Amino acid sequence: MTSETAALRAVLLDPHPIWLDAVQLVLDRVGMQVVAKTTSGSEAATLVVEHRPDLLTVEIDALPGEPDGLDVLRQGCTAVPELRAIVLSAHHDPAHIDGALAAGAAAYVVKTAHPDDVASAVRQAFDHSVFMPSGQPAPGVPAEPARRGRPGGLTRRELEILKLVAEGQSNAAVARLLWVTEQTVKFHLSNVYRKLDVANRTEASRWAQLNGVLPSDEASVA
Numbered sequence: 001m002t003s004e005t006a007a008l009r010a011v012l013l014d015p016h017p018i019w020l021d022a023v024q025l026v027l028d029r030v031g032m033q034v035v036a037k038t039t040s041g042s043e044a045a046t047l048v049v050e051h052r053p054d055l056l057t058v059e060i061d062a063l064p065g066e067p068d069g070l071d072v073l074r075q076g077c078t079a080v081p082e083l084r085a086i087v088l089s090a091h092h093d094p095a096h097i098d099g100a101l102a103a104g105a106a107a108y109v110v111k112t113a114h115p116d117d118v119a120s121a122v123r124q125a126f127d128h129s130v131f132m133p134s135g136q137p138a139p140g141v142p143a144e145p146a147r148r149g150r151p152g153g154l155t156r157r158e159l160e161i162l163k164l165v166a167e168g169q170s171n172a173a174v175a176r177l178l179w180v181t182e183q184t185v186k187f188h189l190s191n192v193y194r195k196l197d198v199a200n201r202t203e204a205s206r207w208a209q210l211n212g213v214l215p216s217d218e219a220s221v222a
Helices: 017-029 041-051 069-079 094-102 115-125 156-166 171-178 182-196 201-210
Strands: 009-013 033-038 055-058 084-089 107-110
Touching: 009 017, 009 041, 017 033, 017 055, 017 115, 033 041, 041 055, 041 069, 055 069, 069 084, 069 094, 084 094, 084 115, 094 107, 107 115, 107 182, 115 156, 115 182, 156 171, 156 182, 156 201, 171 182, 182 201
Parallel strands: 009 033, 009 055, 055 084, 084 107
Antiparallel strands: none
16 A cells, blocks of 8 residues: 555445445555545535545435435535545446436446456546546556456456457347446446557457457457
8 A cells, every 4th residue: 555545535425334344445455545434425425525535435325314325426526526436336227327427426336346346446536537537647546557467457357358348249248247237348348448558349359369368269359
């Protein structure tokens, strides 16, 4: 953990305390400091104003009588314009995903995702990729380091998706095979393209073939 990444702070909102603890474990892994976590939407909005964190994570669902996660997200982004927000939700339908992105979320992660995916989403939220405008990475947040034994510095899930795409699977087929949404597949593919410096799935598939990600006779660049 570096002093620069440790300086990044987070506030967490989820109606279920067990998920607050789980998300904190992931954020600890990427060097972020959780300054507050709560099951109350109204308290979360207050904590954002009080702590002015770098990151806010929310679940859309709320406890009875509390504002939901998207309301808190909107309030937080208004109070702290530089705030990055990630929705970690049990919902995986397009309406919830689109609503979260429209409310200002930098990324949307379904709760069935692997912890590596959550960590990747946090990094990418500060790297201005995928759902963020293009630009330079935020100060103090290095690009995701290369994984030992993983080509191109890809995460486990990114490599898994690249292999399926190189085998000719569509985004919809990959989503079904991995039990994630197509939006999540697109999220990871965008990261793959950026890391490999390629423009599309055909170039990514060719890269996979040339770099030993899969046997050459299995690579499909359809």
